[in-house]
Amino acid sequence: MKLISPICLLAFVVNPSTDRFQKYHAVQAYEIRPGVIVTPIYSANHDVCEISIEKRHYFNDVVNMEAAMSKEEIVSLFDELVPQGDRGGPGLKWKLPPDTEISELDGGVLNTRIPYANVTLAMYGKKDSPERQKYITAIISWNKLQCDAK
Numbered sequence: 001m002k003l004i005s006p007i008c009l010l011a012f013v014v015n016p017s018t019d020r021f022q023k024y025h026a027v028q029a030y031e032i033r034p035g036v037i038v039t040p041i042y043s044a045n046h047d048v049c050e051i052s053i054e055k056r057h058y059f060n061d062v063v064n065m066e067a068a069m070s071k072e073e074i075v076s077l078f079d080e081l082v083p084q085g086d087r088g089g090p091g092l093k094w095k096l097p098p099d100t101e102i103s104e105l106d107g108g109v110l111n112t113r114i115p116y117a118n119v120t121l122a123m124y125g126k127k128d129s130p131e132r133q134k135y136i137t138a139i140i141s142w143n144k145l146q147c148d149a150k
Contacts, residue, residue, distance in 0.1 A: 032077065035059040036069075041147050049145035053077055053138040068125060068134035071112070078121050082140060088117025110135075118143060 029039045041050040053074060055067040090096050103112040110133055114121045119142050125135035141147075 032080070035064075036073075036077070038077075038081065043145050044148040047142075047145055049142050049147040051081060051140040053081075053140070054136065066134070068136055069138070071123065071133060071135065074121070074123055074135055074138045078138070078140060082119055082121075087119050090116065116143075 027039060029037050032038050035056050037054055037056055039052045039054075040048045041052070043049040053069075055064065055069055057064055057067045090098055090100065099114060101112055101114050103110060105111075105127060108126055110123075110125050110127045112123045112133070112135075119140055121138060121140055123135040123138045125133055125137075127133050
């Protein structure tokens with residue numbers, strides 16, 4: 001009996017309890033570049049309906065208070081995640097040229113969208129100067145899928 005008690009106690013101390021997080025909703029995320037995380041969101045039918053893209057604020061023992069991405073970084077990730085053939089043609093009824101960007105600036109917050117028939121890339125950030133934008137997150141949304149499972 002004296003031997004069993006320390007063994008049981010050691011088992012509880014060595015193995016961290018997974019019960020600690022049971023009450024929370026688990027999130028699926030993938031690191032597609034060092035420090036860059038994508039998080040898919042699924043519809044009620046378990047189809048991917050949105051993907052968020054963001055830099056980690058804590059990575060490799062460093063806290064990055066900015067954790068911003070350039071438009072070029074985001075577009076490169078978008079090209080990898082949703083190839084041209086999956087996007088469809090221009091997505092607006094006004095027949096804008098392919099890869100048209102629509103930007104809105106409100107109170108220093110910048111929202112840039114690139115619409116396609118099947119998906120829309122939306123980038124959110126701030127404009128530091130007239131020629132420099134920093135994006136904090138990007139969302140790829142499938143236009144014809146409802147994200148009921150958010």
